[in-house]
Amino acid sequence: MQLSNYEPFPTQLPIIVEDNMFLYPFMISPIFLTEKADIDAATYAMEKNSLLFLTTTKEGFEGSREGAEINEIGVIGSIMRKVHIPDGRVKILFQGLAKGEISSDIEEINLDELSFQSSMINLIENEVYNELKIQALIGILNEKLQLLSKIHNSIPTDLLKTISETDEPYRIADLVSSLLKISKTEAYDIYKEQNIEQRLMQLIDIIIGEMESAKVEREIRSKVHNKIEQTNKEYFLKEQIKEINKELGVDAQREEEIAEFRKRLEAIEPNIEEDTHKEIKKQIDRFARMHPDSGDANQIHTYLEWVFELPFGKLTSKSLKVTEVQQELDNDHFSLEKPKERIVEFFSVRELAQRRGISLDEGASGTILCFYGPPGVGKTSLANSIAKALGRPLVRIALGGLEDVNELRGHRRTYVGAMPGRLVQGLIDAKSMNPVIVLDEVDKVGRNHRGDPTAALLEILDPEQNSEYRDYYLNFDIDLSKAIFIATANDLGGIPAPLRDRMEFISVSSYTPDEKLEIAKQYLIPQELKKHALADEEFLISDDALKLLIDEYTREPGVRGLRRKIAGLMRKSATALLADESIKEIKIEIEDLAKYADKKVFEVSHIDKEPLIGVVNGLAWTSVGGDMLKIEAIKIKGKGLVKLTGSLGDVMKESAHIAFSVIKILIDNKSLSTIEKDTNSKDEIYRLYDLHIHVPEGATPKDGPSAGITMAVAIASILSEKKVDNKVAMTGELTLTGKVLPIGGLKEKLIAAYKAGVTKALIPDKNYERDLEDIPQEVRDAVEIVPVSSIDEVLSEVLL
Known part of the structure; x- marks a missing residue:
């Protein structure tokens, strides 16, 4: 146009x-x-x-x-x-x-x-110009423009070609001006310039300036690019992965999860130590940097979930009242006066310190109570009552058979399937940092190549160390000093000495038959009635039937087996009520036990009907309470040898040899009269016969340091052919000089004597002085307890 x-x-x-x-x-x-x-x-x-x-x-x-x-x-x-x-x-x-x-x-x-x-x-017409000068300027302009195009890829090549092929300087100036990134005002100033020489000079200056700026920008970009490649390449890749995941809809959840972890860390910060905060924050940062599908990310995610389950700073705030502890113990347990008295004393110290604002994190409050005694006598239930009275959650950690120390301390996170130790898991379950922790069966902890768990228990139970207890999995310290630890054990001999040193032992011994009767009537039967959906009037059992059930259907120091037998009676009663709806109640008498409780399981070892030669009533302690063992002896013509049978242990075998030596001394000193049928023999009677000593039942292993005087009486009875009082039972160890040494388990042994119908019991005088008050009153009323200090006193009491 x-x-x-x-x-x-x-x-x-x-x-x-x-x-x-x-x-x-x-x-x-x-x-x-x-x-x-x-x-x-x-x-x-x-x-x-x-x-x-x-x-x-x-x-x-x-x-x-x-x-x-x-x-x-x-x-x-x-x-x-x-x-x-x-x-x-x-x-x-x-x-x-x-x-x-x-x-x-x-x-x-x-x-x-x-x-x-x-x-x-x-x-506006174009001015006349010097063609040679203008051509020179256009050449410079084209050269600079070509250099700029190599730096800037945004300049179209076809436009460059058009500029280089154009001879008209004003058109060239307009074309070049349209290429350059200049402001509207600057573009107008160049456009209005009528002198083409000046316009071209201005454009050359602008191009040179752009080239310098592009070079600097290029250098900076190159340096930044190299630095990014060296230090942040991984970051950019992760950002790309983030964007990809965001498109897939899986990224937002992870970001929310990380934000939630940081928020939870901030919430617990006032209740944790600086090292703990540092460790948790480090793991959160590592988790944020990792790919979500990596194995390490899953491991750290599991770790953080465990950590934030811990009840940092959460304590049971109920104030301690000894009267409530006493009331709860009395409500839940019959008898057990000594253990209950010691528990009340333990918490009296704590309440007094609490009232006076005295901290007892060490010393008195750090004492670890350990209830020991046979199974089923209420050791763990005492701990339950303590927790209930204090209003604290109960954590029970069964240590029986524990061999791997990592079960307590936690596994290091390098192991597959690693998890915190049982103590940390217990705190999580309790949702409190000051629960009552029961360490059950502490005497049955094992030891092998994977470590010694009892060594870890030393730190847990030591009040000077457990405020900084470190779990291997968590890798930071936890304060266990506010928790109350209670241990239980059956046999103190199975507890290592350093661990025993940190505990105070409270004996929870066997129940007498009368105590079991009261426990059954006051606790077991009402509890089992609820469990079996029976009304009080629908199930009745007479006292005589209950006594027979205790004596001949169960054999235990506690009442666990008795509870099972009562539950069995109730199940059969419930079945009978359903079978015949006309029946309104089931009453069990002695004659009904055969029908409802099947046959008798145990028979109490009763005394013989009349005195016999060589048969003596001994008293023994077993893991399920006391028992009366008859020790039998016979003599056979021989050379004075002693044969022992009945699955006896080394200690009892030694007791038998000591007893034989003591009796021989008595015979030699004429302190024990003997009857020699062969009057022509000049040898002492113990050289004429071999002795065979047997302790029934032969299949039951027996051992222990308390059968010395019993074996001595059996040997003396055989050699003197004097009968042994069948209503007397005895316990005590013997020395070579004939002195009677004290023994353990006296309460269980005397209860066994009481059950067997014994009227007189011989015990070491040391036990008579220190342990008599522990014997139930009903046993003391029924059995005459005689202290003895030498074998002479023993023989004078039992040989007829």
Whole structure:
């Protein structure tokens, strides 16, 4: 399209003002018109087939036509196409033709419905220039432009080619100006410059400046890129993975989980030590950096879940009252006066310290109570009562057969399937840092190549160490000093000496038959009635039947077996009630036990009906209580040898040999009269016979240091052919000088004598002095307890 097709210049042209883009005469560009004046100007130009003058606003006047200042120099062009857009704007395709200038004041034109600005426009002609100088400048410009294009890949190659093939300097200047990233004001200053030499010089300076800036930017970008490659390559890869996971919908959950872990750490921070906080925070940071599908991430996730389950800072706040402890013990346990008295003393010290504001984290409060005694006597239930009275949760840790120290201390996290130790798990279950922790069967802890758990128990139970107890899995210290530890054991001999040194032992011994009867009536039967859905009036059992059930259907120091037998009776009763609805109650008498409790399981060892030679009633302690053992002896013609049978242990065998030696001394000293049938023999009687000593039952292993005087009496009875009082039982160890040594388990042994119908019991005088008050009153009333200090006293009491 040529300017010659239109009216000669200067001429009156409508004006369009552009805010955002600077146009040049060679350009064909789409322009979006929003202002009504611009739209009307374009409409007029289209209708009248007129040229347009397009100029730009000055700096600071963009966005509003009111009071705006516009540049005098712009582009004269025509509209190739005009389109109305649904949003109210108009899109025109503008073709620049020449450089023009406003030569008169701008006036408002109103034609019917059209209203726009218009002015006389002059065509700006190009000045004459020095061709050689201009060509030299164009060469430099092209060279610099080529260098810039190598640095900046954004310059189109076809435009570079067009510039290099163009000879017209003004067109070259416009083309180059359109390529450069310069401001609207700077572009206008270059555009209005009439001296082409100056324009080209300005463009060369701008290109050189851009090249320097691009070089610096390139160097910085290269350095940053190298640094990122070295130190943050992994980070960017993880960011990419994050984005991928986010697209898959799996990333948000992990981020929320990490945020939740940090929030929980912040919540427990006031209640944990600095080292603990540091360890947990380190693991959270590691978890955040790891890929979610890696094995280590799963391991750390499990670790953090365990950690935040711990009840940091949570303590049971109920105040300690000894009266409540006493009441709870009395409600839950019959008899057991000594253990209950010691427990009350233990907590009296704590309550006194609490009232006076004295801290007893060590010393008195650090004492570890250990209930020891045979099974079923109520050791663990005493701990339950203590926990209930204190209002604290109970944690029971069964140590029986424990061999791996990691079970207590926790496994190190390097092992597959690692988890915290039982103590930490107990605290989590209790949801408190000061529970009552029962260490059950502490005498049955094992020891092997995987460690010695008793050594770990030393730290747990030592009040000077357990405030900083370290679990291998958690890898930080836990304060166990606020917990109350109670241990239970059957045999004190199985507890290592260093561990025994940290405990105070309370004996929980066997119940007498009368105590069992009261326990059954007051506790067992009411409890079992509830468990078996029976009303009180639907199940009745007479005292005589209950006594027979205790004596001949159970054989135990406690009441566990008795509870099972009572439960069995109730099950059969419930079955009978369902089978015949006319039956309203089941009453069990002695004769009914055969039907409801099957056959008798045990028979109490009773004394013989009459005195016999060589048969002596001995008293023994077993793991299930006391028992009466008959020791039998016979003599056979021989050479004075002693034969022992009955599965005897080394200690009992030695006792037998000591007893034989003591009796021989008595015979030699004429302290024991003997009957020699062969009067022609000059040998002492013990050289004429072999002795056979037997302790029934042969299949039951027996050992212990308390059968010395019993064996001595059996040997003396055989050699003197004197009968032994069948209503007397005895216990005591013997020395070679004939002295009687004290023994253990006296209460259980005397209860066994009482059950067997013994009327007189011989015990060491040392036991008589120190242990008699522990013997139940009903036993003392029924059995005459005689203290003895030498074998002479024993023989005088029993040989008839």
